[in-house]
Amino acid sequence: MTVVTRFAPSPTGFLHIGGARTALFNWLYARRMGGKYLLRIEDTDRARSTGEAVAAILDGLDWLGLSGDGEPVFQHTRLDRHAEVARTLLAEGKAYRCYCSPEALREMRERARVLGRTALYDNTWRDRDPAEAPAGVDPVVRLKTPLDGETVIEDLVQGRVAVRNADIDDFVLLRADGTPTYMHSVVVDDHDMGVTHVIRGDDHLNNAFRQAQLFRAMGWAEPRFAHIPLIHGPDGAKLSKRHGALGVEAYREMGYLPEALCNHLLRLGWSHGDDEVIDRGRAAEWFGLEAVGRAPARFDTGRLDSLNAHYIREAGDGRLADTALDWLRRRLARELTPAEEERARRGIAGAKARARTLADLADGLAFYADGQPDGYTPKAAKLLRADGARAALEGVLEAAGGLDDWTEAGVEAAVRALAERLGVKLGAVAQPLRAALTGSHASPGIFEVMAILGREETLARVKAVCPPPASD
RNA sequence: GACCCCUUCGUCUAGCGGUCCAGGACAACGGCCUCUCACGCCGUAAACACGGGUUCGAGUCCCGUAGGGGUCGCCA
Numbered sequence: 001m002t003v004v005t006r007f008a009p010s011p012t013g014f015l016h017i018g019g020a021r022t023a024l025f026n027w028l029y030a031r032r033m034g035g036k037y038l039l040r041i042e043d044t045d046r047a048r049s050t051g052e053a054v055a056a057i058l059d060g061l062d063w064l065g066l067s068g069d070g071e072p073v074f075q076h077t078r079l080d081r082h083a084e085v086a087r088t089l090l091a092e093g094k095a096y097r098c099y100c101s102p103e104a105l106r107e108m109r110e111r112a113r114v115l116g117r118t119a120l121y122d123n124t125w126r127d128r129d130p131a132e133a134p135a136g137v138d139p140v141v142r143l144k145t146p147l148d149g150e151t152v153i154e155d156l157v158q159g160r161v162a163v164r165n166a167d168i169d170d171f172v173l174l175r176a177d178g179t180p181t182y183m184h185s186v187v188v189d190d191h192d193m194g195v196t197h198v199i200r201g202d203d204h205l206n207n208a209f210r211q212a213q214l215f216r217a218m219g220w221a222e223p224r225f226a227h228i229p230l231i232h233g234p235d236g237a238k239l240s241k242r243h244g245a246l247g248v249e250a251y252r253e254m255g256y257l258p259e260a261l262c263n264h265l266l267r268l269g270w271s272h273g274d275d276e277v278i279d280r281g282r283a284a285e286w287f288g289l290e291a292v293g294r295a296p297a298r299f300d301t302g303r304l305d306s307l308n309a310h311y312i313r314e315a316g317d318g319r320l321a322d323t324a325l326d327w328l329r330r331r332l333a334r335e336l337t338p339a340e341e342e343r344a345r346r347g348i349a350g351a352k353a354r355a356r357t358l359a360d361l362a363d364g365l366a367f368y369a370d371g372q373p374d375g376y377t378p379k380a381a382k383l384l385r386a387d388g389a390r391a392a393l394e395g396v397l398e399a400a401g402g403l404d405d406w407t408e409a410g411v412e413a414a415v416r417a418l419a420e421r422l423g424v425k426l427g428a429v430a431q432p433l434r435a436a437l438t439g440s441h442a443s444p445g446i447f448e449v450m451a452i453l454g455r456e457e458t459l460a461r462v463k464a465v466c467p468p469p470a471s472d
Numbered sequence: 473g474a475c476c477c478c479u480u481c482g483u484c485u486a487g488c489g490g491u492c493c494a495g496g497a498c499a500a501c502g503g504c505c506u507c508u509c510a511c512g513c514c515g516u517a518a519a520c521a522c523g524g525g526u527u528c529g530a531g532u533c534c535c536g537u538a539g540g541g542g543u544c545g546c547c548a
Contacts, residue, residue: 008548009548010547010548012547012548042548044547044548045547045548047547048547048548098546102545102546105545105546109544109545112474112544113473113474113544114473115473115474116473116474117473117474117475118473118474118475118476118543118544119474119475119544120544120545140546158476158477161476161477162476163475163476164475167474167475167476167544169544171545172545172546174546175546176546177546179546181545181546181547181548182547182548183548186548201542202476202477202478202541202542202543203541203542203543204542204543204548205476205477205542205543206475206476206542206543206544207543207548209476227477229477229478229541229542230541230542232540232541234483236540236541237540237541264484267484267485267497268484268485269484269485270485271484271485271486273486273496274485274486274495274496274497275496275497276484276485276496276497276498277497293478293485294477294478295477295478295479295541296477296478296540296541296542297483297484297485298483298484300482300483300484300498300499302482302483302484302498302499303483303484303497303498303499304498305498305499306497306498306499307498309510309511313511353509353510353511354509354510354511355510356510364509364510383508412507415507416507419507425507426506426507427506427507427508428507429507430507430508431507431508433507434507434508434509435508440508440509441508441509442508442509442510443508443509444508444509444510445507445508446507446508447507
């Protein structure tokens, strides 16, 4: 039997972190088992579903590399099929029409709560003669669930979970307007799509019991369920799009790489011994539901930062170049001249070792374009005022002017010789120089910076802070 | 309130009865390296929620307690 998994978001907002992880687990499980991973947009609630949300979710999945195998199924296109299944159930006496008013239902809920019961609906119309139906009331259709015994789910993550059938009420299949509820359409669609493994958030565990009853009523094979623990916020409370959690696009905008986000999400609730850095290929080899934990994890960005830094360092300069240059243009809010672009491109190798995010990377590259885009940092200004700074910079001007070999090795030899001649440590020359060239007290190696900047630009920047004595 | 789930360092976790005075990673702190910042390397501090059992032996099994979370719609 081929494994078929699915990710079924409802398009009422962006793709949030929890959804992204659910999608990732479904994708990984399908890959691992050599199966298929499908997408379904749960848009039966036409009032809350929007086209923008559909686009945002599909975009987010695409960015993460979690697009479905084949085109996504839009649930609203299957309304007729959902109604047809409900009609079958009605005809077989496994479902019935309920004419209770919303007010009556509200009273039932209150009564049930007072009695300390879980099942809310009191089965008013379960066995009542349809002839008693009030005129002019559109009924809902409810499933006739068993009154005795218990429903057991052998969950692949949670283990055996049982609920007494008395605690499962006759839930609604079709609304009064004839449209299907989520509970009904999920089951019909999962069956029709051949879904074998339902991997989703823990918050659906209770729904599984109801859905299992519906599968049984139709005589359909139940899929295996795997309810993965939710991701909580730093405060330990549920993290969901409804509570202000960030969408994946927010992480993209902060400069995180999709592979870093996926790696981080993967390690939230799943582990493989002591392995921490796990790329997509490895994950697809190693992933298994048996290693998914049952306790919720908190979403903490500390490790995400560290993983992102790792993946930035790992990324080939070529692959990173276009992205980095885009970030730099945005950072400077202008286009780059060919010379600036060339310098920035050569600076990527040095800058990426120091960046945790793409935003950091752009910051680290900025000085290659402008001299000091934000002026000198306070620490840099201090370095320029330090004792001996003036002498060191004048020495550089002198030594650099006549240097033939303007390469990293060449300038290094010249600057080291200068420091020796002045009788100071290398740092006494390198630091003021760094401040003059980059506007900062921290940067890639100073000789690398000089080599990339070139003689002309290097001298110009030094002269800017160390004007030569006016000659007459 | 009812039902269901969870509980190892600050965080993510390893641990599937003895090999655990509990291991790794991130974060923190100290040091080395060094032209700065990173990287890298070395080191320090840091946890089995609590109480009962079962067992020769429990972080690991069972039962309670406490705490946390989830679900109880003609939303998904």
